[in-house]
Amino acid sequence: MTERLTSRRRFAASTAALAGTALAGCLGGSASGGNSIKLGVLEDRSGTFALNGDPKHKASLLAIEEINNDGGIDGQQIEVFDPDPQSDNARYQDLTRRAIKQERVDALWAGYSSATREAIRPIIDREDQLYFYTTQYEGGVCDHNVFAVGPTARQQLGSVLPYLVEEYGTDIYTIAADYNFGQLSADWVKVLANENGANVIGEEFIPLSNSQFGSTINRIQEADPDFVMSMLVGANHTSFYEQKASAGLEVPIGTSTAMAQGYEHVRLDPPAMANIYAGVNYMEEIPTKRNTEEGGFVDRYYEKFPDAPYINEEAQTNYFSIYMYKQAVEQAGTTDQEEVKAALESGITYEAPEAPEGESIKLDGATHHVDHHMWVMRADEEHNIEAVEDRVIPETFLSETVGCDLTQEDEETQYTPQDFYEEAG
Numbered sequence: 001m002t003e004r005l006t007s008r009r010r011f012a013a014s015t016a017a018l019a020g021t022a023l024a025g026c027l028g029g030s031a032s033g034g035n036s037i038k039l040g041v042l043e044d045r046s047g048t049f050a051l052n053g054d055p056k057h058k059a060s061l062l063a064i065e066e067i068n069n070d071g072g073i074d075g076q077q078i079e080v081f082d083p084d085p086q087s088d089n090a091r092y093q094d095l096t097r098r099a100i101k102q103e104r105v106d107a108l109w110a111g112y113s114s115a116t117r118e119a120i121r122p123i124i125d126r127e128d129q130l131y132f133y134t135t136q137y138e139g140g141v142c143d144h145n146v147f148a149v150g151p152t153a154r155q156q157l158g159s160v161l162p163y164l165v166e167e168y169g170t171d172i173y174t175i176a177a178d179y180n181f182g183q184l185s186a187d188w189v190k191v192l193a194n195e196n197g198a199n200v201i202g203e204e205f206i207p208l209s210n211s212q213f214g215s216t217i218n219r220i221q222e223a224d225p226d227f228v229m230s231m232l233v234g235a236n237h238t239s240f241y242e243q244k245a246s247a248g249l250e251v252p253i254g255t256s257t258a259m260a261q262g263y264e265h266v267r268l269d270p271p272a273m274a275n276i277y278a279g280v281n282y283m284e285e286i287p288t289k290r291n292t293e294e295g296g297f298v299d300r301y302y303e304k305f306p307d308a309p310y311i312n313e314e315a316q317t318n319y320f321s322i323y324m325y326k327q328a329v330e331q332a333g334t335t336d337q338e339e340v341k342a343a344l345e346s347g348i349t350y351e352a353p354e355a356p357e358g359e360s361i362k363l364d365g366a367t368h369h370v371d372h373h374m375w376v377m378r379a380d381e382e383h384n385i386e387a388v389e390d391r392v393i394p395e396t397f398l399s400e401t402v403g404c405d406l407t408q409e410d411e412e413t414q415y416t417p418q419d420f421y422e423e424a425g
Contacts, residue, residue, distance in 0.1 A: 042092060044087045052135075052261050089115060139398070141414050149363065155395060159374040171201045259280075266310055289357050
């Protein structure tokens with residue numbers, strides 16, 4: 001489990017930063033020092049997380065191309081610093097230092113896994129670098145420099161778990177990857193089960209190296225739950241879905257990790273993903289006009305990348321967060337990072353592909369998270385995808401439970417579900 005990072009109050013540091021801000025604000029223009037704005041985009045195009053990271057990189061380039069073609073940000077064209085981190089956290093740390101100190105990026109997008117985020121976050125905080133983390137994640141990061149704009153476990157599981165309780169019953173069996181993301185997500189399953197009158201009757205944590213699930217499938221069959229919650233991650237864990245189909249395990253499965261990120265419903269042969277329910281803010285198939293209509297996000301993505309296999313959940317998040325950055329810079333009138341952070345904290349909204357016509361998503365300034373439009377997406381026997389429920393779910397753990405308010409007080413903390421129980425007494 002991730003160590004809870006101790007909050008470091010930074011009044012003195014903030015005062016120094018504000019003094020620097022005033023000078024930078026007077027100078028105006030880009031932190032990179034020219035007539036262009038430089039964005040760092042460190043996403044995996046090779047290595048373990050290439051399947052997830054490559055769509056993030058592509059969607060970032062699409063947003064940047066569109067913005068540049070439309071005149072840039074306040075008339076400044078965007079340059080990109082985007083070497084491949086190769087799914088290597090040590091390389092991520094080196095590239096993050098280079099992005100900040102040598103390339104002098106005005107903002108940074110970097111990393112798929114929570115382990116990567118935590119590997120570079122000390123560097124980000126030491127340099128007060130504006131950083132967008134776009135992966136769906138376990139939640140809880142309250143950090144002055146970090147805008148964690150993907151959906152959290154409480155948002156994703158909080159959309160699909162109540163739906164499955166209502167449809168199938170109250171007995172839940174949890175299987176999750178055996179590292180901080182999986183363990184914290186499993187804790188959130190317990191919290192949400194309690195809130196929805198359900199029970200976790202079994203729980204297993206699976207090492208990332210494990211690809212054989214016969215014994216797990218046997219234990220699920222013996223427990224006979226009403227549904228399974230799966231937070232399996234990575235290539236080895238994908239084999240669970242093929243093996244459960246071969247074993248005839250037909251219990252419904254809810255997930256925050258399958259289909260939307262690694263598009264298993266496209267890559268695996270039916271019926272491996274039959275009766276899988278994903279709680280997501282985005283899949284390529286979500287039925288919004290901005291996403292699927294002619295000339296919409298899907299069309300524009302494949303026009304630029306015709307050989308791309310799928311637009312995953314994180315790709316959309318990279319795309320809309322670059323547009324949110326554009327709005328913040330234009331609102332601030334400068335690329336000075338402290339002033340842009342303040343503009344982002346004012347409550348930027350954007351008509352993202354995930355939001356239905358007439359709706360938008362909002363960046364919550366206090367927590368640096370997004371009130372996402374969440375969808376429950378179901379795969380059938382032939383891997384056709386259907387939207388069975390959708391609604392806006394704010395990020396309430398940070399705002400309501402632990403009281404994170406970065407507009408009032410700087411923090412560099414990651415809160416965990418344990419804080420939920422402590423706050424609840």
